[in-house]
Amino acid sequence: MTYYCERCRQDLYGYPKININGQIYCYRCSEAVVKEISKQEVDDFKKSLPYKEFIDSKNNYLRELQIWEEKSKQLKSKNWSLAIYFGIPLMIFLRNWDKGKITLTGDTTVDIILCILYFIIAGIINIKIENKREIKFNLSNPKPIFSLIEPRSDFKVNSFLLPNDGSQTNPDEYPLNIYNRDDYTCQKCGIKKELKDLRLLTLRRYSKSQTYDPTVKITICAKCLQDNDHKDF
């Protein structure tokens, strides 16, 4: 039986033939075709209702969080004004005491101790007031939380290598076969990813005779490939 590539019309006798969703392509074209199909599916998915709803609620959450953060910031600036409120009378008192105009007890040592006590007590009261205020704020304004998980397109391009009719080919050499076998799922983190985020990883697996077998390949995502030294495999 004769096959021609659906895209470039090349005669595929003796060449690898990839079946993608029922159409036959040469290996070179197959990559481009799968990329096109994947991109289309992802684009369609991003227009779908579940995804739109997710984006809407995420934007909602970000708006609420911004309002909350502004309110929380206001609370913190009030904290400062209270500290100054306690601090200014203390400073005035210290200045006057220094010039010898005012003494509280007639004894400077006792005055200093009283000043320090006043400062400590004012500080404790300040902290208590602020804690109460913060608790009250948190009770009446709970921090918005976002717990939705981003929906992912469940796309899968159905592709497989047809049996060869001439030259020898190793199915492990074709990324699409590996991605398909692994269901477009990173074998490290287990997350299904879009084609553009997938990579092939050659496992450094040794046979009993300690010879390196380069044909053992798995799907891994770009992130895991970057993050890891693959010692686990």
Ligand SMILES: [Zn+2]
């Ligand atoms: Zn082609």
Ligand SMILES: [Zn+2]
């Ligand atoms: Zn991963």
